[in-house]
Amino acid sequence: MKTVLGLDIGSQFIKYVQLEHTGRDQYRLLSVGMAPSPSKGIASEASIDQETLAATVKKLLKDGGVHQKEANVALPETNVFTRIIQVPPLSERELASAIRWEAEQYIPLPLEEVNMDFSIVGESKDKDGNKKLEILLVAGPKIVIERYQKIMDLIGLEVEGMETEIISASRALLPKNLEKPPTVMVINLGAQTTDLSILRAGVISFTRSIPTGGGSFTKALAQDFNFSLTQAEEYKKAYGLDKSKIEGKVYNSLQPIFSVIVEEIKRAGVFFQNKYPDETISAIILSGGAAKLPGLVTNLAETTGIETQVGNPWTRIVKDPKRFVNLDEEGAIFVVAIGLAMREV
Numbered sequence: 019m020k021t022v023l024g025l026d027i028g029s030q031f032i033k034y035v036q037l038e039h040t041g042r043d044q045y046r047l048l049s050v051g052m053a054p055s056p057s058k059g060i061a062s063e064a065s066i067d068q069e070t071l072a073a074t075v076k077k078l079l080k081d082g083g084v085h086q087k088e089a090n091v092a093l094p095e096t097n098v099f100t101r102i103i104q105v106p107p108l109s110e111r112e113l114a115s116a117i118r119w120e121a122e123q124y125i126p127l128p129l130e131e132v133n134m135d136f137s138i139v140g141e142s143k144d145k146d147g148n149k150k151l152e153i154l155l156v157a158g159p160k161i162v163i164e165r166y167q168k169i170m171d172l173i174g175l176e177v178e179g180m181e182t183e184i185i186s187a188s189r190a191l192l193p194k195n196l197e198k199p200p201t202v203m204v205i206n207l208g209a210q211t212t213d214l215s216i217l218r219a220g221v222i223s224f225t226r227s228i229p230t231g232g233g234s235f236t237k238a239l240a241q242d243f244n245f246s247l248t249q250a251e252e253y254k255k256a257y258g259l260d261k262s263k264i265e266g267k268v269y270n271s272l273q274p275i276f277s278v279i280v281e282e283i284k285r286a287g288v289f290f291q292n293k294y295p296d297e298t299i300s301a302i303i304l305s306g307g308a309a310k311l312p313g314l315v316t317n318l319a320e321t322t323g324i325e326t327q328v329g330n331p332w333t334r335i336v337k338d339p340k341r342f343v344n345l346d347e348e349g350a351i352f353v354v355a356i357g358l359a360m361r362e363v
Contacts, residue, residue: 021048023089024186024358025075025175027060027166030209030233030307032075033352036084037335037359043194045360047337050345050352051082060094063165072172079173088178090358091166095213095227098182099125099132099157102223104142104150117153125157132157139221142294154222156182179361184213184225186357187305190331192217200300203286203324206353207306209233212279216290218297224290228282232308234275242271259313269313280321287322303329305353331356 019038026033036049056074058067101124105116117136121129134157142150163180170177187206192199199220206213208231216224232254239250257268259276287299302324304315309328319326331353332346345352 021086022178022359022361023084023086023175024355024361025089025091026183026186026352026355026358027071027075027091027169028055028209028307028354029059029061029094030055031351032071032078033355034075034079034082034084034089035352035355035359036082036086037356039362040336043334043360045335047335047342047345049082049084050342050355051078051084052351053078060166060169068165068169069172072169075169075173087174088176089170090179090181090361091170091177092183092186092354092358093158093162093166093180094208095182095184095211096229097158097162099127099155100182100184100225100227101155102139102225103153103155104144105153107149107151113151117155120153121155121157124155127157127159129157131161132159133163140219140223152223154225156185179358181358181361182213182225183208183354184215184227185222186354186361187213187329188215188217188222188357189360190353190357191303191305191329192220193334194220196220201297203283203299203302204329205283205302205304205306205309207232207304207308209307212282212306214283214286216286216299218294223294224286226282226286228279230275230278232306232311235272235308235311238275239268239271254311256312258311259317261313263312276317280318283318283322287324299324302326305329305331305350307351309350329353 021038023036031052032055033052037045038048040046056070103120136153136155138151139154140152144150184206188204201218204215210231211227212231213227215222235254236250239253240247257263259269261269315326328350330349332349
């Protein structure tokens with residue numbers, strides 16, 4: 019049985035999950051942990067900051083009894099270009115050439131400056147009825163990948179795999195063995211970004227990232243109420259988007275930021291509906307640190323007209339209830355790390 023370590027180095031928190039793969043889409047939890055990210059975090063190019071970050075991760079893993087030397091790591095959507103493209107059915111050689119040409123149209127960097135990967139995620143037909151292959155194209159700037167590689171070297175971990183946060187989150191929240199997977203939208207609400215993906219027949223058919231996340235809510239409260247960021251964070255977690263709390267004052271402060279996210283969700287839904295007129299998004303599944311904001315689920319369901327829930331990534335994972343207490347409540351926070359640990363290498 020294979021053991022896999024998933025490491026999610028976020029801007030606010032570092033999370034890891036270590037799973038033993040016990041069968042097809044079945045797992046056992048071996049270790050889990052979280053620690054605050056150093057202030058400069060993963061974004062810093064300075065050696066001192068990278069060494070501080072590496073030391074934080076090493077201590078976290080040591081405290082969790084993790085001795086594994088390989089890990090899967092997530093790249094933030096803001097640093098990665100992800101797109102679903104369509105190409106005609108081609109030979110393997112022709113496909114690589116066609117994808118490279120398509121990549122040049124969408125990636126705003128010279129291709130020699132990025133590491134690029136792709137996978138065939140499905141088939142569809144264009145408006146004229148011609149068969150098309152749907153390709154998930156992912157490209158990461160080499161400078162970003164090298165920075166992650168350096169930090170992993172400092173930690174003493176070998177990179178087993180790299181992927182984007184939304185790919186990891188989608189894997190964690192939708193089981194592979196469903197006979198007829200529903201069409202769902204997965205929304206990962208991080209500190210800096212909100213990442214969307216729409217899964218059709220169990221595979222990603224749309225992905226988008228917007229530079230508005232939980233930190234935007236915190237900054238809005240701090241500005242409107244003249245709070246420190248720490249106090250604003252406490253108010254956000256306590257009252258969130260619940261209109262009934264403290265006369266709706268916190269809700270009114272957060273609502274403009276929430277509206278930005280809702281409009282992007284609606285636009286994604288319209289784009290998907292136009293592309294697949296016979297498909298209906300049956301549910302929105304939330305993950306990420308901001309997913310548990312009071313009132314968020316209710317407001318999203320009301321404004322989008324789509325059933326909304328906070329995802330539970332633990333459903334396929336056996337865990338010792340005596341050793342791992344209250345983890346069900348923290349599932350949204352660990353979604354990306356869980357998805358990374360579920361990755362088959």
